[in-house]
Amino acid sequence: MTLSHAAHVPSPARPRRLPAGLAAVTPAFALVAVVFVLPVLALLLRSVLEPEPGLQNYAAFFASTTYLKVLGNTFLVAATVTVATVLLGFPVAWFLAIAPGFWSRLLFAVVILSMWTNLLARTYAWMVLLQRTGLINRTLMNLGLISEPLPLINNLVGVTIGMTYIMLPFMILPLHATIRSIDPSVFQAASLCGASRWQAFTRVMLPLTATGIAAGALMVFVMSLGYFITPALLGGTSNMMLAELIAQLVQSLLDWGLAGAAALVLLVVTLAIYAVQLRFFGFGQARS
């Protein structure tokens, strides 16, 4: 009989009128209902009510090559960013999990610092770095690698670089936890069975980390889909992403119906991906 098996004592009986805990959740419920559910539903409703009832906003959205291109851009950038964060994040997470204390702690601190640094500050840094006369272009020209500055900003290249930077910690941290949880003896066993390093990697390490990679990738992908700030500052007006489009429809065009339709498209895709995540990885992953 150990402590962990010990049953909890019931909490003292009290006469009550309402089910326990219902009163306690009321303020939070009121807030979320009024300041979140209601406005979002109202926005989505406008997509089928304005300018007149019907689905014409959706028809317009999916008929317009401009809007479809925005949708394409969004998926393209999100996918590229996801692949890049997996390719860069996996080795880093691996390094963090096994490197000698000082180096892994140092790199870990860098990852955390970059994640916690104000988003605008980080985006500003990339604006400075990527501009025509920025550090990157100047260095490349000084080295004689290019003669003309590369167009790194106000396009999807800039957006992808900046977003990869911002999303990397969200891939590194969960993967790091996954790799840390692997029992090192499975590799000793694999090696005794005659597996080479490459075989141990493809047959043991990858399968053991697959769910971690998939969970991290889904999270990065879905966050990238709806990202606004970085595309707005590093992207160009000719190559928008979905979040920017929604903002522009509201701010410049005052087309609430179409904005609602675009918002619904974004929500549906986001929720669908979360549903996949819940289905395959459970609540815990989605919540963390």
Added chain:
Amino acid sequence: MLLDFSRLGPWRLVLVLIALLVGAYLLLPILLIVGLSFGSSRWLQFPPPGWTLRWYRELFDDPAWIASFLTSFRIAAVVTVLSVVIGLMASFGLTRGEFRGRELLRALFLTPMILPVVVLAVALYAFFLRLHLNGTFTGFVLAHLVVALPFSIIAISNALERFDRDIETAAIVCGASPLEAKLRVTLPGIRLGLMSAALFSFLASWDEVVIAIFMASPDLQTLPVRIFSTLRQDLSPVIAAVSTVLIALTAGLMALAALLRKDARS
């Protein structure tokens, strides 16, 4: 073999190289900002031709920057208090309640965290237009509260779940009323959860920019809004100075969080 750094063989080199590159990729932009904020070049030459505190002076002499700094701070402070109080109540209800649909309610409370902020921003903007809350302190607080609450609920719920309820029951048997037992025993027992709820709520509001961009009025601008609108015009080195101040604050909070964690372990 693959989890033993000293026995990785040639793979070790690859791993170290990538780690080094990614480390540089993550760290250099931050160092660059700090460097530029002290650099004398208005055109952001790097390395700077000389050193100066001019951008900081411009920053602190500009009443608009100070005002937005204070606005952000005030909003974040109020949001923090409300978020911890409401989050604490909700967490009690969610972890100890005996009503149906608790898990559904928890999911509802956490959705503002996972949905694209831009949708909420646009929706709230339209909603607040009707209520005349755009550009008001109340509007900012309400909007940021929705964003901060999930962090608060997660932190406090986790702490409450880890806290052994029998300890609270023991306090009641000792003669404390249920309320007194919560105040004198349970709250001190989950204080680390409360502190991290406060920390994350503050940061959620302090760093929030998307909703704020839509809601801000010329009279009431948070710091991120001001940075964003300045960035849209030019890349003034003053932004580097603001950013450096923010990075210093972040590093300070990180140190605080690390201390909290160490305190929790001992």
Added chain:
Amino acid sequence: MTCFLDIRGITKSFGKVAAVSDVSLEIARGEFMTFLGPSGSGKSTTLYMIAGFFDPSAGDIRLEGRSILREPSNRRNIGMVFQRYTLFPHLSVAENVAFPLRVRRRPAAEIARKVEQMLALVRLEGFADRMPAQLSGGQQQRVALARALAYDPPLLLMDEPLSALDKKLREEIQVEIRRIHRETGVTILYVTHDQEEALSLSDRVALFNHGRIEQVGKGRDLYEAPRTRFVAGFVGHSNFLDCTIAAHAGERADIVLPDGSRLPELPIDRQAPVGAAARLMIRPDRLRISSPAGADAPAGIDAVLSDATFIGETFHFALTTAWGGALNVRMPSHTLPPAGHGVGQRVRLSWAPGDARLFAE
């Protein structure tokens, strides 16, 4: 005269399940009463109703003549030590002990004096400023005991307080609990499913089974005179043999064993018709082994020795009857002949009158 704690027919049902049904018990002031029983038998539930964590579905609980059911837990003025460690983690040992006095708004001087006295009582004088995390499990439970006694509750409830500790520590603290009971005179209700603990600590034991009390009495009574087959099986080791009632007179009956042999005049727990099945119970340490049936052999059962194990002070023998019934015998090693008994040997088992009991099925 009203007794100190009077539990009258309390019942607690969870939905259709009756966790406790119609339990009545009278406990005298200063008594040490233990609830013993298998897991899920309702011991904790009964204790929780006394503590006020559950309201009974029926029945009443009276302390010093007054019903306490209306009082919430915090006003019952009852002390309790829990199975889990429940010290307040953010308070020092002294502050933990002071807590019940602080919520009762006692004057500071009294609190200081009482804390000192309590820590002396549980022999933790030097630990006042330690934090709970810096204490061993045994020390934590002793502080919990000091905290539960600090406000001089008339009644102390303990729900398996030692089950998280290892055996040696458990025995050490049992001695302390007995001493504290003697010194303070507090009435104790103690829950355990360790029968050795129950027998060594308490004045009386209430044996629970399926939400009912099977028997209440001194430990020795439960062992020597179990009233039901459950009690006989739960307290101490027992041998049970199937048999049939051959004649019944008053509280005694004659039985026939499966091999046809007849045993006369054994005490039986209740009325049973001739021909009914019953179980013959004999403690392993009450059986004697002698040479097989001869003219001078005592009345008893014949069996074949199937195993013999030497375990220090005692010898364990396993025996099998002609019809396959299994029996165990335990004998002090020094009472055995030097040659001992060999496996395969046929022997006769006998006992003193009164050591065998019958339980009707």
